[in-house]
Amino acid sequence: MLTSTWSNDRFSVLARATRFGETTRVFDFGGGFPPPQTYGAEWSIDFDVEVNVTEQVSLAVGANNVFDNYPDLSSADINFFGNLPYDVLSPIGSNGAFYYVRTAFRF
Numbered sequence: 147m148l149t150s151t152w153s154n155d156r157f158s159v160l161a162r163a164t165r166f167g168e169t170t171r172v173f174d175f176g177g178g179f180p181p182p183q184t185y186g187a188e189w190s191i192d193f194d195v196e197v198n199v200t201e202q203v204s205l206a207v208g209a210n211n212v213f214d215n216y217p218d219l220s221s222a223d224i225n226f227f228g229n230l231p232y233d234v235l236s237p238i239g240s241n242g243a244f245y246y247v248r249t250a251f252r253f
Contacts, residue, residue: 160194160208166237173224181223188215188238196248206248214243 149162170184194208217236225231232240 156198158194158196160192162192164190164192166190169237171233171235181221183221183224183233185218185233185236188217189213190215190238202252204250204252206250208246208248210244210246211238212243216240216242 147162147164149160151161152159166188168184168187170182172180172182174180190211191213192208192210193212194206196204196206198204215238217232217238217240219225219231220233224233234240
């Protein structure tokens with residue numbers, strides 16, 4: 147994980163890059179059929195920009211996984227007839243990009 151931040155009295159900027167390494171999961175369904183699957187390495191890039199509107203109020207916009215990266219698809223042996231296309235234990239997650247707006251009030 148690499149993170150960089152910059153700020154002054156009015157603005158702050160954050161950029162983060164996270165690399166999830168290659169992983170192998172073995173699914174043990176019993177009965178001598180443990181189908182393994184290897185998921186490739188993935189990157190997730192996050193950004194956040196915040197501005198202090200006043201001394202008490204700030205507004206930020208940002209994105210997690212800004213490039214909408216998804217994990218590898220699960221194999222046919224473990225995707226439950228296509229109902230679970232992504233492994234629920236994948237480190238990068240299966241929801242893609244997340245964009246947000248945040249307001250903070252200081253008392």
